Amino acid sequence: MKKRWFLLALILLTVVNLSALSAMVYRRWCAHCDRQACCAAMKGEKTLQEKLDLTPGQSASMETLHAKFKAAAKVRAVAMEKEQIALTQEMMKAEPDSTAVTAILKRISDSQAELQRQSVDHLLAQKIILSPGQQQKLFALVLHSCAMNPGECINQKDKP
Numbered sequence: 001m002k003k004r005w006f007l008l009a010l011i012l013l014t015v016v017n018l019s020a021l022s023a024m025v026y027r028r029w030c031a032h033c034d035r036q037a038c039c040a041a042m043k044g045e046k047t048l049q050e051k052l053d054l055t056p057g058q059s060a061s062m063e064t065l066h067a068k069f070k071a072a073a074k075v076r077a078v079a080m081e082k083e084q085i086a087l088t089q090e091m092m093k094a095e096p097d098s099t100a101v102t103a104i105l106k107r108i109s110d111s112q113a114e115l116q117r118q119s120v121d122h123l124l125a126q127k128i129i130l131s132p133g134q135q136q137k138l139f140a141l142v143l144h145s146c147a148m149n150p151g152e153c154i155n156q157k158d159k160p
């Protein structure tokens with residue numbers, strides 16, 4: 001009996017961690033764009049276009065790439081949310097099926113890995129559009145804003 005409760009607690013903690021990770025990934029790579037672009041304009045912050053000194057052609061290409069990425073990421077996020085609901089429903093059963101729980105956890109994990117892969121592919125596609133100097137600026141912004149300060153993202157105030 002203790003083993004069953006331990007397994008159930010382990011699965012529940014895994015689900016919570018996976019949910020937190022997926023929310024963090026979504027906030028870091030997807031949700032920041034529209035909201036922060038709007039907030040940046042209101043606060044007088046530089047946009048990504050201004051920070052990277054994009055030409056009009058580069059800007060249009062970046063917007064097209066971003067629109068495709070955002071649509072694909074949203075589909076992936078909805079699929080992960082459905083899987084998390086299915087997992088919760090399975091765990092709520094009087095006798096949860098550990099095989100079904102494992103299968104759902106695998107699908108959630110696969111979706112998260114695919115979302116991360118899409119994020120990397122998106123950045124690599126952006127890199128192709130940019131000049132070497134712009135690439136350096138972009139990845140410096142990504143490193144500083146997203147990796148070093150996960151609570152903030154690309155559109156932050158320039159520091160002296």
